[in-house]
Amino acid sequence: MQLLIIFLIVITISYVALISALLFGWKRVEKFELKEVAPLNKFSIIIPFRNEAENLPDLLYSLSNLDYPRSYFEIILVNDESEDNSVQACFHFKQSHPDLVFSIINNKRNTNSPKKDAITTALASSRFEYILTTDADCIxxxxxxxxxxxxxxxxxxxxxxxxxxxxxxxxxxxxxxNYLVAFQGLDFMSLQAVGIGAFGLKIPFMCNAANMCYKKEAFLKAEGYCGNSNISGGDDVFLLEKFTELNYPVTFLKSQAAIVKTKPQPSLETLFSQRIRWAAKAPAYKSDFAKLIGAIVLLMNLSLIFTIILVLIEVIHYQFLLFSFALKFTADLSLLYVSANFFGKKLVLSHYLWSSLLYPFFSTTVAIASLFAGFQWKGRSFKK
Incomplete structure (x- = not known):
C-alpha cells in the first residue's frame, strides 16, 4: 500500500510540474498586436465540407467581410460527397458575391483520410503562396x-x-x-492552452486545422501527408510534426484578432465521437513530448479514479485523495485562467469545480475507447 501512495504522489508531482512548465511556455508566447502594415502576402483559403448546409452560410458571410484586398485571397471549397444542400448553399453564395475569387470543387479520394484528400485536392489548384485552412462550422x-x-x-x-x-x-x-457546452468549453480551452504552452517551450506538437497557415512550397517539399494518410485524422498535427522534423520555422499567432470561432458538439454522443477521433491519432505521434504529456495526463486521471475506489473500500485514507486532487485542481485552474482571460471566456470558469470532478472519468473513457473502438463522423464509420 505504501508503494501505491508513493506512486500517487510521484504522478501528482509530475503532473503539476508538467502543467507549470506549460504555463511558463504560455507566458513565453507574447501576445501579438496588429500594427496595420500594408498587405503583402496572398492566401488560398481551403475549406473541406461534408453535409454542412446549416453551417456554411455563417462561415461564408464571415469570409465575405474579411478586411483584406479581394485580389489577395481566394476561397476554395471542397465538397466531400455531401448529401444535403451544402453545394447549393455554396453556389448561391458565389453568385451573390461576384467580387470574391471563389471556387467549388469535388474531393478526389486517394487515402483513408477524406479531409487530407480534400486539402491535397484543393492545394493542387490553389493560386497563392500561403495556404490557410478552416472548418465549415467556423466563423x-x-x-x-x-x-x-x-x-x-x-x-x-x-x-x-x-x-x-x-x-x-x-x-x-x-x-x-448548457452544462455540456460549458464542459466542452473548459476542455477545449485546456487543449488550446497546452498547445500554445508547447510552442512557448519550443516543443510544438499540437495545432488545430480550423485555424492554421503554411507555405505551399514547404507542404510540397515535405510531401504533404505522405506517411500518415492511413490515419483518418491529424491533417494538422502530423503536418506540424513534419515541419518541425525538417527544421522548418513554425510559430503561434497569439492574437485575439485571429481567433477563429467554432461550434460545440450538440450532444454527448457526438462529443465522445469527436474526442475519440482526436485521441485515435495519438499512438502515431512521433513527438516524445506529446507522448510524455499523454502518458502523464492519463496516469493522473487513472490514479485519481483508482484512489477514489480505494478510499470507498477504506483501503487508504481520504487525505491522499484530497492532496492529489487539490494539487491537480490548482494547477489546472492556473492554466485555464490565463487561457480564459485570453479568449474572453472567464464566465465559463464558474463551471470548473464540477467539471474537474467529472473530467478524470471522461478523459480516461475517451483514451481507452480510442485504443479499441472506431468512431462515427460526418455520417461515416471509421474502424480502429
Missing amino acids: VPLKWLQAYNERIIETQASLIAGPVSFLNGRSIKEKFL
Whole structure:
C-alpha cells in the first residue's frame, strides 16, 4: 500500500510540474498586436465540407467581410460527397458575391483520410503562396488575414498555428446541454492552452486545422501527408510534426484578432465521437513530448479514479485523495485562467469545480475507447 501512495504522489508531482512548465511556455508566447502594415502576402483559403448546409452560410458571410484586398485571397471549397444542400448553399453564395475569387470543387479520394484528400485536392489548384485552412462550422474574424500577413512578415515562418474558441451561444433551455457546452468549453480551452504552452517551450506538437497557415512550397517539399494518410485524422498535427522534423520555422499567432470561432458538439454522443477521433491519432505521434504529456495526463486521471475506489473500500485514507486532487485542481485552474482571460471566456470558469470532478472519468473513457473502438463522423464509420 505504501508503494501505491508513493506512486500517487510521484504522478501528482509530475503532473503539476508538467502543467507549470506549460504555463511558463504560455507566458513565453507574447501576445501579438496588429500594427496595420500594408498587405503583402496572398492566401488560398481551403475549406473541406461534408453535409454542412446549416453551417456554411455563417462561415461564408464571415469570409465575405474579411478586411483584406479581394485580389489577395481566394476561397476554395471542397465538397466531400455531401448529401444535403451544402453545394447549393455554396453556389448561391458565389453568385451573390461576384467580387470574391471563389471556387467549388469535388474531393478526389486517394487515402483513408477524406479531409487530407480534400486539402491535397484543393492545394493542387490553389493560386497563392500561403495556404490557410478552416472548418465549415467556423466563423473567421474580420482581421484574420491581416493578422497572418503581419505574423508572416515578422517571422517568415513556414507554418503558423492560430487560436480557436467556441462561439458564444444563447442560453439553452435544457440544463444538460448548457452544462455540456460549458464542459466542452473548459476542455477545449485546456487543449488550446497546452498547445500554445508547447510552442512557448519550443516543443510544438499540437495545432488545430480550423485555424492554421503554411507555405505551399514547404507542404510540397515535405510531401504533404505522405506517411500518415492511413490515419483518418491529424491533417494538422502530423503536418506540424513534419515541419518541425525538417527544421522548418513554425510559430503561434497569439492574437485575439485571429481567433477563429467554432461550434460545440450538440450532444454527448457526438462529443465522445469527436474526442475519440482526436485521441485515435495519438499512438502515431512521433513527438516524445506529446507522448510524455499523454502518458502523464492519463496516469493522473487513472490514479485519481483508482484512489477514489480505494478510499470507498477504506483501503487508504481520504487525505491522499484530497492532496492529489487539490494539487491537480490548482494547477489546472492556473492554466485555464490565463487561457480564459485570453479568449474572453472567464464566465465559463464558474463551471470548473464540477467539471474537474467529472473530467478524470471522461478523459480516461475517451483514451481507452480510442485504443479499441472506431468512431462515427460526418455520417461515416471509421474502424480502429
